[in-house]
Amino acid sequence: MIGVELRLMLRRRRVWLCWVLLCTLPTLVAILLATTRLAPPPGRGGAFLSAVTSNGQIFPAAALALVIPIFLPITVAIVAGDTVAGEASAGTLRYLLVRPVGRVRLLLAKLISVAAFVLLAVLFVTLVSYVVGVAAFGFGPDASLGGTGAIPSLSGVELTPVDVVARTATTVGYLALCMLALGAVGLFFSTLTDSPLAATLGVLAFVVASAALQPLDAASAIEPYLPTSHWLAWIDLFRDPILWTNVRGGALVQLGYVVVAFGAAWANFSTKDVTT
Amino acid sequence: MIVATSGLTKRFGRVTAVRDVTLEVPRGVRFGLLGPNGSGKTTLVRMLLGLVHATSGSIEVLGEPMPRRARVVLPRVGALVEGPAAWGHLSGRANLRLLDAAGPGRSRHRRKRVDAVLEQVGLGGIDRRPVRAYSLGMRQRLGIAAALLREPELLLLDEPTNGLDPRGIQEMRALLTSLNEAGTTVVLSSHLLTEVEALCTHVGVMDAGRLALDSELAALRTPTGRVLVRTPEPDAVVGLLDGQVVDRRGDTVTVRGVEPATLNARLVAGGVRVTGLSEERRTLEQVVLELTGSGTDRVDRSPHGRRPEGPR
Structure with missing residues (x-):
């Protein structure tokens, strides 16, 4: 069932469209920056954007910071909201269940396909923006002087390219986990309704609510448990030495969301009457 | 008995869709489930397949309790429930291959198996067009092909001739009869009396969630x-x-x-x-009309001016 689910996802035009759009935004930003050379001053604009004009290798980090607040969550909401509700509204859900595919297996396969989607999404953004970044901004002043293309970290210490690759890979994993948490919430919402659109909007409402509560002082007690609070914690990975506290805490909370949301999806779906 | 239910009841909130149904279908027959729209046929079929959970009562399919033993029972059952459904962006053949791969069972001979059922329902020469471009009749044939995958012992078909033209109906009748002669038990639900009369050996009649009749066709036609x-x-x-x-x-x-x-x-x-x-x-029509009230798609004003109750 997992293989079937992955094949179904990869053959959907919508999924590819999401990936293409996700890669388009950073490319557009790179082109604008490269043609105008008007990088935002440090401390303004998106994270890392002020540094990219001097070294293209940092552009993947800037690109991820660009897509994480809105763009990426929207695509996750679309794909995750469609998981069960899409099959229900198309009627294929009943044929899968009588095939038979166990209900838990079906949910698990859906979660895995969402995980594959988010991982590939983050990966594509990273790879495309690396190529675009290097093409637009080069390897940095150090490389042109015969060096190894060292990259300044946020703390000012120079990082080697190998180090940057390792840190970027960790970032990809961390962000994929954050988005998977959102995807798991989407999977749960998708078991509650037969309308994929309703589930997608539910996920977006969840993101907006979390983002609205986050800056509120009155909500400081629950702030560490809001999903959006941790979406930018990975920036600490580009400090030297790495500040692991926020990343570790964020990963735990996101993992908690995956477990709780999947549990809720299972509790709801395993005894649900399938009447579509 | 290939299907046996006892005291089967399903309530959706305040509405009782199926009420105290005790049904027995012997192995090897062609059983037709008749009844007006909204009489509970589809809910009954869904319960037999474990899609809908009964409020009370018990179900046995192929001698095993459902839905507890669904994992053992369902691979031996082919079903068409409330119209066919397929992934619209894929071709009919790709749909069947994925459906075949989704369930348990070996992947050997999948290609051959899929081609064989497509041939059986008259879609042997189908091209790579996506299902979304299929006509209603083609979708119906594809749905029946999906039910025939893995050579089921029991076929549960809800409105199998929906959307087919007269020739298609004839073909389907011949197909179901030949499968039945080869040993497959066929249970179909329909609101088309002529359909059931032409095909079935046994009939059950549902009315307002109750099983009003369960008998051999020949015995009815006194x-x-x-x-x-x-x-x-x-x-x-x-x-x-x-x-x-x-x-x-x-x-x-x-x-x-x-x-x-x-x-x-x-x-x-x-x-x-x-x-x-x-x-x-007596024609089957007379028997059925004597037994059943009007379906739930007809909503009359009650004599006291109150709003009529929904399906009882």
């Missing part, structure tokens, strides 16, 4: 005690048997209260030419 006389001289028959003629339509006269043999003798003695003489039997 003689009404009236005789149909076909003659080129209907006026002569009416003249001869005045008072006993209940109906006259063209060259057919319906006569009551006489044995066919006696009637024949009287007609011959009276010099009336007769081209046909037969006992009138």
